[in-house]
Amino acid sequence: GQNIDQPTEMTATExxxxxxxxxxxxxxxxxxxxxxxxxxxxxxxLSYNVLDGLEEKGRxxxxxxxxxxxxxxxxxxxxxxxxxxxLCAVRWENxxxxxxxxxxxxxxxxxx
Amino acid sequence: xxxxxxxxxxxxxxRGQQVTLRCSPKSGxxxxxxxxxxxxxxxxxxxxxxxxxxxxxxxFPDRFSGHQFPNYSSELNVNALLLGDSALYLCASSxxxxxSDTQYFGPGTRLTxx
Numbered sequence: 048g049q050n051i052d053q054p055t056e057m058t059a060t061e062x063x064x065x066x067x068x069x070x071x072x073x074x075x076x077x078x079x080x081x082x083x084x085x086x087x088x089x090x091x092x093l094s095y096n097v098l099d100g101l102e103e104k105g106r107x108x109x110x111x112x113x114x115x116x117x118x119x120x121x122x123x124x125x126x127x128x129x130x131x132x133x134l135c136a137v138r139w140e141n142x143x144x145x146x147x148x149x150x151x152x153x154x155x156x157x158x159x
Numbered sequence: 160x161x162x163x164x165x166x167x168x169x170x171x172x173x174r175g176q177q178v179t180l181r182c183s184p185k186s187g188x189x190x191x192x193x194x195x196x197x198x199x200x201x202x203x204x205x206x207x208x209x210x211x212x213x214x215x216x217x218x219f220p221d222r223f224s225g226h227q228f229p230n231y232s233s234e235l236n237v238n239a240l241l242l243g244d245s246a247l248y249l250c251a252s253s254x255x256x257x258x259s260d261t262q263y264f265g266p267g268t269r270l271t272x273x
Contacts, residue, residue: 082264088267089163089266090202090264092264134201145207145260146192146215151199151200151201152200
């Protein structure tokens, strides 16, 4: 199937580091996206991985292992404004190149 | 650089009615995808339009239809509304490119069916 698994909820404190994991089916994999979504707002693009390894963008990094069907989003120096849902989305060749399948999202709560 | 825009922001309809939602893609983008997001869930793919044709479709009934215009803007139509159609409807635009072709989302239309 096209199941994408990510934790439902995570909590962390300001200034800390948090890692949000995402696992998916490897067959036909053709790219993984991370989006941030604040309550009541649209998803905002964070990162794209299609090759193995780490992509770094400021305080945010995303890692991919294609053989393991595993990705994580790493958020450093957490700020209160990072409280949001983080969506993992995958594209598979056998379901159409352009169709993104989203996980249910991980709700991150950052406390002072 | 204008981002993706959607209208209206909010909409309230009753069961059985029909609704049309509108989307203008980000400047330079030619592909529009529509998603439905229920509360507490991730977005679900409805369909995608490219070159004024529906290129791909998710698991949604025929009550959901769409259109893309020559200027790449798009409409989503939903007929015979059901209570379960209440959701946030998101439009995402991208540029046809077999590289990353990242999809960028608009602010969404919140549809409530009573």
